Amino acid sequence: MPRRWCRPSSWRHDHQTGLAYSSRQSVQRDGATSTFTFKDGSNRELPLTLGEMPILPKHFWDGKDFSASTLEPPVGSGPYRLKSFEAGRHVVYERVADWWAKDLPVTRGLYNFDTIRYDYYRDTTVALEAFKAGAYDVRPENVAKLWATGYDFPAVKDGKVLKLDVPHKMPSGMQGFAYNLRRPLFQDDRVRQALALAFDFEWSNQNLFYGQYLRTVSYFDNSELAATGLPGKDELALLEPLRKDLPPDVFTAVYQPPSTAGDNGLRVNLRQAMELLKAAGWSVKDGVLTNAQGQPFRFEILLSDPTWERIALPFAQNLKRLGIEASVRTVDSAQYQTRMDTFDYDMTVEVWGQSLSPGNEQRDFWGCTAAKQDGSRNTTGICSPAIDALIEKVVQAKDRNELITATRALDRVLLWSHQVIPHWHISSSRVALWNRFGMPAVSPMQGMQLMAWWTDPKGLPTGFQPKAE
Numbered sequence: 001m002p003r004r005w006c007r008p009s010s011w012r013h014d015h016q017t018g019l020a021y022s023s024r025q026s027v028q029r030d031g032a033t034s035t036f037t038f039k040d041g042s043n044r045e046l047p048l049t050l051g052e053m054p055i056l057p058k059h060f061w062d063g064k065d066f067s068a069s070t071l072e073p074p075v076g077s078g079p080y081r082l083k084s085f086e087a088g089r090h091v092v093y094e095r096v097a098d099w100w101a102k103d104l105p106v107t108r109g110l111y112n113f114d115t116i117r118y119d120y121y122r123d124t125t126v127a128l129e130a131f132k133a134g135a136y137d138v139r140p141e142n143v144a145k146l147w148a149t150g151y152d153f154p155a156v157k158d159g160k161v162l163k164l165d166v167p168h169k170m171p172s173g174m175q176g177f178a179y180n181l182r183r184p185l186f187q188d189d190r191v192r193q194a195l196a197l198a199f200d201f202e203w204s205n206q207n208l209f210y211g212q213y214l215r216t217v218s219y220f221d222n223s224e225l226a227a228t229g230l231p232g233k234d235e236l237a238l239l240e241p242l243r244k245d246l247p248p249d250v251f252t253a254v255y256q257p258p259s260t261a262g263d264n265g266l267r268v269n270l271r272q273a274m275e276l277l278k279a280a281g282w283s284v285k286d287g288v289l290t291n292a293q294g295q296p297f298r299f300e301i302l303l304s305d306p307t308w309e310r311i312a313l314p315f316a317q318n319l320k321r322l323g324i325e326a327s328v329r330t331v332d333s334a335q336y337q338t339r340m341d342t343f344d345y346d347m348t349v350e351v352w353g354q355s356l357s358p359g360n361e362q363r364d365f366w367g368c369t370a371a372k373q374d375g376s377r378n379t380t381g382i383c384s385p386a387i388d389a390l391i392e393k394v395v396q397a398k399d400r401n402e403l404i405t406a407t408r409a410l411d412r413v414l415l416w417s418h419q420v421i422p423h424w425h426i427s428s429s430r431v432a433l434w435n436r437f438g439m440p441a442v443s444p445m446q447g448m449q450l451m452a453w454w455t456d457p458k459g460l461p462t463g464f465q466p467k468a469e
Contacts, residue, residue: 042396045359079111092117112454134434138450141430143307144209151432159462162435165428167468168447171354172221172425177301177315178350179419182343182371182381185299189247190280192418194273197258198318199421200266208310213424215257219411220354222427225404227412229254234405235412238393245386247416255415257422270321277322289323298325299346304336308349311423341375350379350420356445358407362391366414380419387413435459444469 036050060075073082079102080093093116101107119136121127128146131139132153141147147163155161177199179186186192201215218226231239231251239250249255260266274284282289282297289297301312309328316326326347331339339345352365361377363370368383370376390410397403429448438456440449443466 043360044398045357045395049360079107080116083115088120090117090119110449110451112451131432137434137436139432140448141432144212147212147430148210155434160435162433162460162464164431164433164465166431166443166448166466167428168443169223169427169445169468170447171223171225171356172216172218172427173351173353174216174219174414174420175349175351175423175425176216176420177312177423178348178379180343180345180347180379180381181383181419183299183346185297185346188280189418190276191282194276194280194322195319195324196418196421197269197273197276198266198322198324199258199315200260200318201257201424202260202265204311204314205424209424213426215259216422216425217256217415219352219414220358220407221425223354223356225354225356225358225407225411227255227408227415231409231412235409238390238406238409239412242386242389245384246413249416250412253416255412266318270318273322284323287323288325296325297323299327301326301328302336302339302345302348303328303330304333306330312349340379343374343379343381348379349423352377357403359395362394362410366410367391382414382417382419384413384417387417439466442467442469 036047038046055077057075064070071085071087076082077100079096079099081096083092083094085091095111095114099111102111117136119130121130124143124146128139128150130136132155134155141150143150151161151163153161156163179192179195181187205211205213205215214221220226227235230253236251239246243251258269260269262268277289277297281292284290291297301316303309303312309330312328316328319326340348364377366378366382366384366387368385368388370378371381371383387410390406390413393406394403394410397406431448436455436457436459437453438458438460439453441464443449
């Protein structure tokens with residue numbers, strides 16, 4: 001039975017192979033086997049990463065320009081094949097009846113739909129109205145306001161459409177206002193701390209997000225990888241040799257982003273911010289924050305989506321009370337990507353996704369080499385010998401305990417580097433669906449697993465909510 005999902009018109013995806021950093025010694029091939037040999041076994045994640053690389057059929061690609069775009073469906077080896085599509089509108093997949101992996105233990109119970117159709121919508125308002133009309137069946141929701149107010153229509157009240165919060169235990173990653181540390185304006189960490197004090201998360205959460213979010217306090221929040229408390233002896237064994245290159249707070253304090261909770265919270269924060277700015281050589285003259293050379297404190301917040309303006313503009317207003325002029329600029333996707341690739345921005349909103357098994361990708365997020373490489377994910381331009389050394393500890397971890405310890409130490413150092421103003425996260429996936437499905441009652445660590453659902457005319461019982469594993 002066919003099922004339909006809604007997919008946004010575009011999204012950013014980065015796949016890190018780690019090959020740029022590997023010590024590959026040789027590659028041997030025969031008709032059915034490719035063998036990769038490495039100089040040492042310290043990078044234990046890299047073989048797994050290589051194993052994710054798809055095997056491409058020579059008979060299909062031989063003679064074709066691999067770099068050229070095409071609408072000819074390629075040959076694949078997954079559980080579904082492309083059945084039909086209309087470019088920019090929809091794509092339909094059909095299940096492969098004799099799929100080679102259908103009886104493997106890791107795939108039993110998955111891929112239960114005969115056909116799956118993805119519809120593309122350019123406008124989120126139109127997409128939501130189409131869902132209400134039953135044009136598609138499942139809608140993951142990532143806008144807090146819509147989740148709180150956008151699903152008040154008859155089908156929800158009648159139980160024909162359900163709203164589910166599917167819990168998960170995946171790292172939140174880090175989303176936040178990212179400084180470009182390549183800019184002289186942001187190289188003093190006192191300045192970065194001062195600006196962070198002007199961001200009012202509590203106001204945003206109450207007035208914009210209907211109280212749905214938690215403040216992010218770790219690059220690996222919502223998981224066992226997050227740094228907590230002061231560093232223990234295992235972390236200290238990694239951190240002590242790097243002490244001279246680390247902020248002192250790494251060893252003596254527990255990181256918490258500034259809060260405006262309580263009476264006059266923002267006013268208190270702004271006073272603290274002004275003290276930090278004065279210590280960094282800035283002073284207010286005629287309502288304008290200037291440095292010793294008389295240059296005003298002025299920068300731009302670069303955005304790719306107008307949705308972020310409701311977050312950035314109140315932040316800019318708070319900064320104005322410090323004498324700082326922060327302009328907010330939203331540009332089209334092409335210009336945004338070009339500027340991001342060439343690090344042509346002062347501040348932007350960035351998201352670094354994390355997994356339960358961090359490794360090679362951390363080099364591209366925070367490594368010195370990536371900081372100088374156009375198009376890398378080192379958005380902030382952070383470059384620290386200590387961070388590079390801790391990344392290698394993560395990459396070369398020999399077991400789970402070592403990985404957890406190294407990741408927590410890295411997390412701690414990233415937090416005290418003040419390279420971002422942390423935003424927020426949620427520990428569940430919000431999804432609305434027409435009640436035509438069955439699904440497991442227990443949600444795995446990864447959260448929502450659409451491919452574990454099945455068609456069920458009876459639907460889900462009243463009050464159904466998946467429970468955490």
